[in-house]
Amino acid sequence: xxxxxxxxxxxxxxxxxxxxxxxxxxxxxxxxxxxxxxxxxxxxxxxxxxxxxxxxxxxxxxxxxxxxxxxxxxxxxxxxxxxxxxxxxxxxxxxxxxxxxxxxxxxxxxxxxxxxxxxxxxxxxxxxxxxxxxxxxxxxxxxxxxxxxxxxxxxxxxxxxxxxxxxxxxxxxxxxxxxxxxxxxxxxxxxxxxxxxxxxxxxxxxxxxxxxxxxxxxxxxxxxxxxxxxxxxxxxxxxxxxxxxxxxxxxxxxxxxxxxxxxxxxxxxxxxxxxxxxxxxxxxxxxxxxxxxxxxxxxxxxxxxxxxxxxxxxxxxxxxxxxxxxxxxxxxxxxxxxxxxxxxxxxxxxxxxxxxxxxxxxxxxxxxxxxxxxxxxxxxxxxxxxxxxxxxxxxxxxxxxxxxxxxxx
Amino acid sequence: xxxxxxxxxxxxxxxxxxxxxxxxxxxxxxxxxxxxxxxxxxxxxxxxxxxxxxxxxxxxxxxxxxxxxxxxxxxxxxxxxxxxxxxxxxxxxxxxxxxxxxxxxxxxxxxxxxxxxxxxxxxxxxxxxxxxxxxxxxxxxxxxxxxxxxxxxxxxxxxxxxxxxxxxxxxxxxxxxxxxxxxxxxxxxxxxxxxxxxxxxxxxxxxxxxxxxxxxxxxxxxxxxxxxxxxxxxxxxxxxxxxxxxxxxxxxxxxxxxxxxxxxxxxxxxxxxxxxxxxxxxxxxxxxxxxxxxxxxxxxxxxxxxxxxxxxxxxxxxxxxxxxxxxxxxxxxxxxxxxxxxxxxxxxxxxxxxxxxxxxxxxxxxxxxxxxxxxxxxxxxxxxxxxxxxxxxxxxxxxxxxxxxxxxxxxxxx
Numbered sequence: 001x002x003x004x005x006x007x008x009x010x011x012x013x014x015x016x017x018x019x020x021x022x023x024x025x026x027x028x029x030x031x032x033x034x035x036x037x038x039x040x041x042x043x044x045x046x047x048x049x050x051x052x053x054x055x056x057x058x059x060x061x062x063x064x065x066x067x068x069x070x071x072x073x074x075x076x077x078x079x080x081x082x083x084x085x086x087x088x089x090x091x092x093x094x095x096x097x098x099x100x101x102x103x104x105x106x107x108x109x110x111x112x113x114x115x116x117x118x119x120x121x122x123x124x125x126x127x128x129x130x131x132x133x134x135x136x137x138x139x140x141x142x143x144x145x146x147x148x149x150x151x152x153x154x155x156x157x158x159x160x161x162x163x164x165x166x167x168x169x170x171x172x173x174x175x176x177x178x179x180x181x182x183x184x185x186x187x188x189x190x191x192x193x194x195x196x197x198x199x200x201x202x203x204x205x206x207x208x209x210x211x212x213x214x215x216x217x218x219x220x221x222x223x224x225x226x227x228x229x230x231x232x233x234x235x236x237x238x239x240x241x242x243x244x245x246x247x248x249x250x251x252x253x254x255x256x257x258x259x260x261x262x263x264x265x266x267x268x269x270x271x272x273x274x275x276x277x278x279x280x281x282x283x284x285x286x287x288x289x290x291x292x293x294x295x296x297x298x299x300x301x302x303x304x305x306x307x308x309x310x311x312x313x314x315x316x317x318x319x320x321x322x323x324x325x326x327x328x329x330x331x332x333x334x335x336x337x338x339x340x341x342x343x344x345x346x347x348x349x350x351x352x353x354x355x356x357x358x359x360x361x362x363x364x365x366x367x368x369x370x371x372x373x374x375x376x377x378x379x380x381x382x383x384x385x386x387x388x389x390x391x392x393x394x395x396x397x398x399x400x401x402x403x404x405x406x407x408x409x
Numbered sequence: 410x411x412x413x414x415x416x417x418x419x420x421x422x423x424x425x426x427x428x429x430x431x432x433x434x435x436x437x438x439x440x441x442x443x444x445x446x447x448x449x450x451x452x453x454x455x456x457x458x459x460x461x462x463x464x465x466x467x468x469x470x471x472x473x474x475x476x477x478x479x480x481x482x483x484x485x486x487x488x489x490x491x492x493x494x495x496x497x498x499x500x501x502x503x504x505x506x507x508x509x510x511x512x513x514x515x516x517x518x519x520x521x522x523x524x525x526x527x528x529x530x531x532x533x534x535x536x537x538x539x540x541x542x543x544x545x546x547x548x549x550x551x552x553x554x555x556x557x558x559x560x561x562x563x564x565x566x567x568x569x570x571x572x573x574x575x576x577x578x579x580x581x582x583x584x585x586x587x588x589x590x591x592x593x594x595x596x597x598x599x600x601x602x603x604x605x606x607x608x609x610x611x612x613x614x615x616x617x618x619x620x621x622x623x624x625x626x627x628x629x630x631x632x633x634x635x636x637x638x639x640x641x642x643x644x645x646x647x648x649x650x651x652x653x654x655x656x657x658x659x660x661x662x663x664x665x666x667x668x669x670x671x672x673x674x675x676x677x678x679x680x681x682x683x684x685x686x687x688x689x690x691x692x693x694x695x696x697x698x699x700x701x702x703x704x705x706x707x708x709x710x711x712x713x714x715x716x717x718x719x720x721x722x723x724x725x726x727x728x729x730x731x732x733x734x735x736x737x738x739x740x741x742x743x744x745x746x747x748x749x750x751x752x753x754x755x756x757x758x759x760x761x762x763x764x765x766x767x768x769x770x771x772x773x774x775x776x777x778x779x780x781x782x783x784x785x786x787x788x789x790x791x792x793x794x795x796x797x798x799x800x801x802x803x804x805x806x807x808x809x810x811x812x813x814x815x816x817x818x819x820x821x822x823x
């Protein structure tokens with residue numbers, strides 16, 4: 001390892017790697033955004049990155065750092081142009097000059113700015129272990145941000161953009177996700193057809209109805225249960241609090257088979273009511289587990305004072321515990337809503353009648369060779385948007401609540 | 410002497426508290442018993458039964474009645490025919506009886522010996538019907554003018570049939586056939602191997618990626634909240650939406666991933682990501698990692714933020730390097746949550762059905778145990794075999810859970 005522990009060696013390696021990463025990211029982004037086939041050139045970007053990294057490390061604090069950085073950015077463009085034989089982006093400079101210049105400025109920025117962060121105050125010569133590892137960690141972090149943003153954003157980007165395209169356009173050039181704004185409202189054709197011809201409006205209502213009822217029933221059952229497990233002393237308390245989680249480990253498919261048989265025999269298949277009999281029970285254990293964790297954390301003294309003042313237990317729960325645990329209840333509700341909204345297996349097995357589908361079941365119906373892909377993606381977007389909006393609005397609760405029940409402070 | 414020790418017997422207050430506790434838990438316990446425990450017992454029962462999807466519909470006797478011959482003038486003779494059928498080709502029906510109303514104006518000349526006529530009410534005792542029973546019971550009839558004028562439709566008064574059926578589901582014959590069939594099939598061990606691969610690497614991957622993501626966000630900077638929300642997207646979106654997006658993205662013909670790779674000259678021919686053997690399993694495992702890293706990330710981040718920063722300051726004083734701080738300080742503190750997460754996620758991944766079902770349908774060497782339950786029960790229509798797979802899953806899970814609770818008790822002090 002000590003061989004690498006020199007500023008210039010580390011700079012060369014990280015610079016080259018970062019150059020490669022940037023050029024690949026730019027190629028992928030530009031391809032997906034414009035549909036133009038852009039080939040990333042590692043042979044151009046890696047040496048450029050390596051040299052630029054050295055220049056970044058060699059910056060001197062006695063001249064304006066900002067000025068030096070701009071200069072290095074310009075140098076990076078010149079270097080890339082040289083290494084790629086005057087075609088920095090793989091096409092001659094006189095084609096689409098303006099776009100290319102913008103692209104090059106973007107390249108220079110994405111290459112140089114992070115490198116200045118990685119190598120902040122890094123000496124060119126021998127490095128201490130601290131400086132060495134710090135630089136590597138900063139590089140890994142930079143890579144991490146890019147990596148995560150891309151792997152999360154690309155599938156959702158593809159989902160939305162595919163839903164706005166036509167089948168022929170996609171088959172013609174699977175990379176072209178640029179939008180033809182001139183089509184105006186016709187862009188949303190898939191959505192309009194889903195709502196008009198496939199009654200997705202109904203499915204949306206069904207899904208909301210099922211999810212909200214599931215949340216209410218789950219709370220109704222799990223709040224008293226959680227309170228009992230968390231606060232009251234009775235034989236079997238310890239077993240109870242454990243078996244709750246155990247229930248949550250039974251796979252749904254194992255239960256779905258007997259439920260399917262029983263529902264077939266009593267005629268509950270194909271009814272929203274039948275779905276509503278099952279959904280809450282699948283969410284009660286986890287809700288109970290999360291809530292009891294939260295209840296345990298509440299100070300018992302307040303409740304004791306209530307009891308002393310002559311409140312009954314149920315009144316204590318209603319007037320003291322519940323108001324105190326509103327954040328937990330919000331997060332449990334959100335989580336249960338999410339489970340119910342996203343549930344597919346039971347809906348898929350139990351619902352056959354298209355007039356009673358939930359949204360996820362409706363999207364599953366669209367997965368057929370006769371229905372064009374953009375309809376499937378539009379259905380997916382319709383199923384995703386409500387839960388995303390609710391989630392983004394209440395994310396704070398979600399994060400807190402999910403972890404509150406199980407993480408010791 | 411004993412008066413110093415606390416009372417051993419349960420006082421009335423405590424009794425009341427216990428009673429209240431059970432009353433508050435009752436709705437949960439009852440509902441879980443009905444929807445979880447009962448089906449679990451049922452699946453054990455079914456796994457010992459030779460039962461297919463078709464057996465769920467109980468065998469029913471049916472009769473189709475019609476007049477053969479011409480009844481145009483009063484006094485014409487014809488044949489009243491009941492076509493009797495057992496709907497099941499595999500099961501018999503016992504003690505079948507039929508009753509029907511003979512419309513006025515139609516006179517039966519000769520009754521079938523199994524039948525009797527009381528006014529206009531015809532009742533027959535048709536005895537036992539074996540599987541696939543099919544008979545045409547014919548009786549000569551004559552009609553008067555009233556009947557002919559009325560253009561009577563015989564099926565307006567439907568013949569009613571009754572019979573005793575014994576559904577295999579409820580009788581007491583058991584068999585080990587399902588299990589023998591399962592363990593004899595060589596592919597079953599393949600299925601177990603695939604499940605273990607998927608669960609192990611899916612879990613480890615989600616944990617490692619989640620840990621990485623948590624380290625990225627375990628610092629204060631502008632946009633931290635935004636990134637945290639973004640990182641949770643795969644976990645929050647409906648599985649069906651993201652799974653189909655992956656299928657679209659990696660489609661061998663119209664997928665962007667393929668055209669991107671071809672254009673970058675990484676591959677020269679379209680690569681069938683979800684359709685061929687080794688890579689399909691890797692792809693579904695990657696999907697699992699992608700979809701569930703946010704969950705690990707959330708838990709790990711919460712734990713990281715609760716670590717006291719004093720120890721890091723002390724380490725800085727002692728000149729510890731960043732990697733040393735991570736290895737000797739952070740990791741031991743995170744070990745607890747990491748091992749709990751590993752077990753939880755392992756069990757959940759082991760239980761996962763939707764993801765693989767949507768991505769590959771269990772084809773191309775991606776059939777896990779849960780997908781096998783569905784395949785056996787609904788694709789091959791062998792419910793008994795499906796139930797047997799479910800029983801195998803359940804037994805494996807019980808073993809996991811024992812480990813899990815040993816660990817959880819240590820971690821949580823429950």
